[in-house]
Amino acid sequence: MKKKTVQKFLQTPACKYGRIWNYLIPILLTAAVAIFTYYRQTFTLLRQEEIGLFLNTPDYYRTISMNPLPVSHIIGGFIVQFFGIHPLGTILFTTGISAAYLISLGIMKKIGAPLEVICTALACTVWWFTARASSPATGTAIILISALFLALMTLLKRGGTKKRVRIWDTAAAAVLIAATTIMLSRDRDIKEVEKWSKIEFAAVHRNWDYLLKYATPSESLKDVEVVPWALLAHNVKGELKDEFGRWPVTEEFGLDYGTNLSYRSALFGAVLYRELGVWNESIHQTFQSGSYLPHCTSFRTLRMLIEENYAAGDSLMVVKYCDVLEKSTLHKNYIKHYREHPCVHRDSDRFIENGSAPHIVFTKNQMDTMLQLGRAGIESPMAMERYFFYYQLRSGITDDEISERSEYHQ
Amino acid sequence: MKQTVFLFLTLTVASCMPRNISESSSCPPIYPDYIGVTVPDGIAPLTFKMADSRKFRVRTRQDGDTLWTTVTAWEKGASKAVRYAPFPIYISHDPIDPYIAYRLIEPGYENWQDMGIYQRELATYKETPVVTNQVNNRGCVNCHTFSSGNPDKFLIHARGKGGGTLFVDDDKVKLVNLTAVGAKKQGVYPFWHPDGRYVAFASCKTYQEFFISGTQPIEVFDLTSDIILMDTATDSTWCVPGLSEKDVLETFPTWSPDGNTLYCCCAQTDSVAHDDWSRNHYCLKAISFRDGEFTTEPRTIWQQDSASISFPRINGQWLLFTRSAYGTFPIWHREADLYLLNLTDGKIRAVDELNSDDTESYHSWSSEGRWVLFSSRRDDGRYTRLYIAHFDGEGHFGKPFMLPQKKPEHNRYRLKSYNVPDFIKGKVRNRHNEFKKLFQ
Incomplete structure (x- = not known):
């Protein structure tokens, strides 16, 4: 957009305080959104990419078409791919909110009521909802519908009135922006999503120290669900013995998720069994986690399946998932590695096993499962350590001791 | 039958095929493998691609109920192409549920x-x-x-x-x-x-x-x-x-x-x-x-x-x-x-x-x-x-x-x-x- 056009769009008649005054509201809004998103929603955007999906395949479009707003889901799905590159995600997100402001300003001009405060309020509302949403689809839908509305009004060619931006307009808009920023900063849901995004991201990417920075004993008092993740991190690092006593283990959340079934419990299972080297179960749990997502899969699910099948030696599945991911936009380099370094295919033993191998299976008793791993030929110090603590929890620690431990922490 | 013939014509890629062509006595590596299959008359066109994603051109010749298909394939930008041995697709007139x-x-x-x-x-x-x-x-x-x-x-x-x-x-x-x-x-x-x-x-x-x-x-x-x-x-x-x-x-x-x-x-x-x-x-x-x-x-x-x-x-x-x-x-x-x-x-x-x-x-x-x-x-x-x-x-x-x-x-x-x-x-x-x- 040329400078003159921009000036015209943003209420060109120069304000008596100088031309910059006309741009102050969008500048303030853009700065607030960019800074907040970059510093307070870093991992939320990364997670949106990880649980998002965009594939240029007929099945993807068919699933999308079953949604009430298919176009916004397609555009939202396309945009979400870039959230994996964090600064780019921030730029896109900020652009979206700024676009909401500009579109509403355009509409206001067309109806002859160029009220910047209302436009700011509308943009802040879009920001509020989009920042709290699990994907940018809703925000995209609002922006698209608004843009369509603006386009229709432009076709009507109804002239707008020109007026100067008054100081109180800017002041009121600034207050609105500040209030929205403060409200979003204090929003529990946003904090919660960011915290879990960090924990999930760290666990999936094996950054155990980073995980333990956010899954702390004091955090576990507010949210006991962090305990299994923190204990897993200690377990992988080989320090469970030293750290176990610091954590409030409950019946529901301890070394694992118990009987809880959710996206996060399945993801936990996938990460746990990946670290234990139990690929059948890791793949199974990754599938399970995918089943909680809109497309039954996501970029994270597909990448995890590639890595797990690669480690398991199932080259056919690695090739298949690489083929699928190739239909996204940003995975060319990721796939290149697996294409250039194919795994050693472990396939020939499958037939023999069907008839002769001992059936070593998972049980609902996690302690027993840890013991079974050794029988199945998976020698894992991690599993041994977990077995010991399961044993300790079930026989060595009484209910009174568990409650004492909880009281101690509180 | 007409549909089946039509399919191969639609597959013919009219892009710049190298003029230097060598002959191969083997059948082409195609995905899915339709070499020597028997298909019902009127089935949807059997689309395929080279298993190794090379560019290719298809020529077909009908001989009774057999469709002989010749595939010529080449790497993008290569100066030489390979023409594979023609393979048959047998067309059966036995009825099949729609x-x-x-x-x-x-x-x-x-x-x-x-x-x-x-x-x-x-x-x-x-x-x-x-x-x-x-x-x-x-x-x-x-x-x-x-x-x-x-x-x-x-x-x-x-x-x-x-x-x-x-x-x-x-x-x-x-x-x-x-x-x-x-x-x-x-x-x-x-x-x-x-x-x-x-x-x-x-x-x-x-x-x-x-x-x-x-x-x-x-x-x-x-x-x-x-x-x-x-x-x-x-x-x-x-x-x-x-x-x-x-x-x-x-x-x-x-x-x-x-x-x-x-x-x-x-x-x-x-x-x-x-x-x-x-x-x-x-x-x-x-x-x-x-x-x-x-x-x-x-x-x-x-x-x-x-x-x-x-x-x-x-x-x-x-x-x-x-x-x-x-x-x-x-x-x-x-x-x-x-x-x-x-x-x-x-x-x-x-x-x-x-x-x-x-x-x-x-x-x-x-x-x-x-x-x-x-x-x-x-x-x-x-x-x-x-x-x-x-x-x-x-x-x-x-x-x-x-x-x-x-x-x-x-x-x-x-x-x-x-x-x-x-x-x-x-x-x-x-x-x-x-x-x-x-x-x-």
Whole structure:
């Protein structure tokens, strides 16, 4: 957009305080959104990419078409791919909110009521909802519908009135922006999503120290669900013995998720069994986690399946998932590695096993499962350590001791 | 035939092919493998690509009912191309049902999100839903079974909130809770009697175990299973005498085409009870049926101590079944293959024309008995794909071909498995709203 056009769009008649005054509201809004998103929603955007999906395949479009707003889901799905590159995600997100402001300003001009405060309020509302949403689809839908509305009004060619931006307009808009920023900063849901995004991201990417920075004993008092993740991190690092006593283990959340079934419990299972080297179960749990997502899969699910099948030696599945991911936009380099370094295919033993191998299976008793791993030929110090603590929890620690431990922490 | 010819013309890529061409005596490496397959006249165009993604050009020559196809392939930007030896595609005029139905589901084994039963017109690539789990609050929809391939008479199980068995008979749609009528047992693996009145079910308590190691991830097995019969005229069910024994597992009921015999697979319960599934071998039994009553004791048709039989499906004198090393859920058994039993002389053979190194499992005959539709995991080892093969009526099959798609890569990109494929004689009309009302 040329400078003159921009000036015209943003209420060109120069304000008596100088031309910059006309741009102050969008500048303030853009700065607030960019800074907040970059510093307070870093991992939320990364997670949106990880649980998002965009594939240029007929099945993807068919699933999308079953949604009430298919176009916004397609555009939202396309945009979400870039959230994996964090600064780019921030730029896109900020652009979206700024676009909401500009579109509403355009509409206001067309109806002859160029009220910047209302436009700011509308943009802040879009920001509020989009920042709290699990994907940018809703925000995209609002922006698209608004843009369509603006386009229709432009076709009507109804002239707008020109007026100067008054100081109180800017002041009121600034207050609105500040209030929205403060409200979003204090929003529990946003904090919660960011915290879990960090924990999930760290666990999936094996950054155990980073995980333990956010899954702390004091955090576990507010949210006991962090305990299994923190204990897993200690377990992988080989320090469970030293750290176990610091954590409030409950019946529901301890070394694992118990009987809880959710996206996060399945993801936990996938990460746990990946670290234990139990690929059948890791793949199974990754599938399970995918089943909680809109497309039954996501970029994270597909990448995890590639890595797990690669480690398991199932080259056919690695090739298949690489083929699928190739239909996204940003995975060319990721796939290149697996294409250039194919795994050693472990396939020939499958037939023999069907008839002769001992059936070593998972049980609902996690302690027993840890013991079974050794029988199945998976020698894992991690599993041994977990077995010991399961044993300790079930026989060595009484209910009174568990409650004492909880009281101690509180 | 015209359609089939048209397909290859559309595949001819008029881009800059190198002029320097060398000849190869081998057939081209194409995906899907359509070399030497027998296809029904009027099937949707068989699109393919080079397995190694090279650019290619196709020339076809028709010789009677054989389509000779010559492929010339080259690397992008290369100065030399390779012309492969022409390969045949045989066109059969034997009739095939115009539609097939199947379930699409992720190949996981506990949770799901989207699941649906779909129909596909064989002459085109058009796939439309028969029912999806949007009608029953994301519950499970399964066990779709058509009465002799009739698109207006079928049943579907719908599990989850307000679940039951949906019976469709022209304009009549009813939801029956099998556990609330007659024998008060749930039913799976349904099979309609040819007269369209009775339906035989297996009633199973099914469990699954997950293997810690090895490349087979799961074993699914029944702790108990009996055969029950439902009279759709009265909505009553009862256990089939002789096929609902406590110490015997009976499953996969199948009627003979004349409706006078009910076949099923049976195994002793003791091997399952002792967690030794590898000794769990199902045999094939049959029992006579006349005028709504079973008239004989079950008799053993086929039994082997080292193998298990699943999904018997009969076409005249031929009984096609899945043979696995053990158990009742062959889809996770890589050794599972299709076998053909000649009911007149009892001879059995592995159908090598159809089998691969990976799983071959659920199968069904076309209504005229000249085509067989089966599922196989030969493509990648996990995602089940559909194959169709010609049957000559004398016990021999043509080379099977993968269900053609508009884009040949479609089967690679699809992240769902095809499940319980079946031929149907026409299109099932959209009953989404009717079904949805039943689950509200």
